Amino acid sequence: MIGIIGAMDVEVxxxxxxxxxxxxxxxxxxxxYKGNIKEKEVVLCKSGVGKVNAAIITTILLYHFDIDFVINIGTSGGMIPSQETLDIVISDRVxxxxxxxxxxxxxxxxxxxxQSDKSLGDKIKEAFDKNHIEANIYFGDIISGxxxxxxxxxxxxxxxxxxxxIACEMEAGAVGQACEKFSIPFVVIRSLSDIVDKDNSENDFLKNVEITSKRSADMVESFIENLA
Incomplete structure (x- = not known):
């Protein structure tokens, strides 16, 4: 069973x-929300914004459900000036x-x-390449606060x-720490809603959050479809 965690209603x-x-x-x-994506069994939940909320929901999820691995989805801010909104970031470490x-x-x-699970990251990259998504993809450290x-x-x-x-957000670090405590693999996949040092990053986030949430969901669906 796959656990999927998003912070906000629009992401979930x-x-x-x-x-x-x-x-x-x-x-x-x-x-x-327990159900199926592409015939794979998943459990979806909303953490709320921030690390404490994320830690609480991850703990409840892993305590009550037989989870094989966790995907933390949604939006983030890009930390590399050359990045563009809608680009995809995948965690190496959080x-x-x-x-x-x-x-x-x-x-x-x-x-x-x-530490994120490298094999999960590699499989997400394979799904990205297979679907020819028009965005750049970045692997690296995602910072949370x-x-x-x-x-x-x-x-x-x-x-x-x-x-x-490569990106910053407000939940992934806590999701990762909770998963490590339960010895459950995890990976973070986010779509960039804004680039932190470009003008109007807050306005860009509000404008793009629905689009980037859908982009993140599309990536998760492609990844699940490609699972053996």
Whole structure:
């Protein structure tokens, strides 16, 4: 069974539109949609925005369902100036950029790192190539924190601390850490709604979130269809 987690209603609805035989299940006032995509059994849920919400929903999901692996879907902001909206990012590692005990622990205290499953990332890339999607695809580190990244000073600080980051968002780091605790493989696939250091990134996010949510859902559907 595949677990799929999105942060917002628009992200979850884009996946739900791909599902059939849907059954709604309620745990702790959280709705889980159990059904099928391309004959594969999936459980879809909304975390809400932020790392605490993401950690809670991932824990409930993995405790109550027999999940083989987790896909965290939706939108993110691009960290590479040459990126364009609608480009696709796939996680190598996810990093909680706002975890910082470096004052006490030195450089090792900066960030919590969780490793994505490489084979899942490779299969998503195969689905991307097979479907000839008109976008660029990036593999790399996705950074997470409990703040929308739009301020120039924050962007500069994050680039200095995490120069390898390809995208930023607000949930994936917590999803990854919870999955590691349960020894469940995970991967993050996001479509870029904005590029953080381009003008009007907040407005770009609001304008593009529905389009990028659909793009992310299309990628997940293609990936599931290509599973052996």
């Amino acid at each position: 609805q884009a996946i739900k539109n791909k599902m059939h035989n849907i059954e709604e299940i309620n745990y702790l006032d959280s709705i889980f 990093i909680q950029h706002d975890f910082d005990t470096s004052y006490l622990d030195g450089p090792e205290g900066l960030g919590i790192y969780s 409990d703040k929308f990244v739009g301020d120039n000073s924050l962007i500069k600080d994050l680039r200095e601390k995490f120069p390898q980051a």
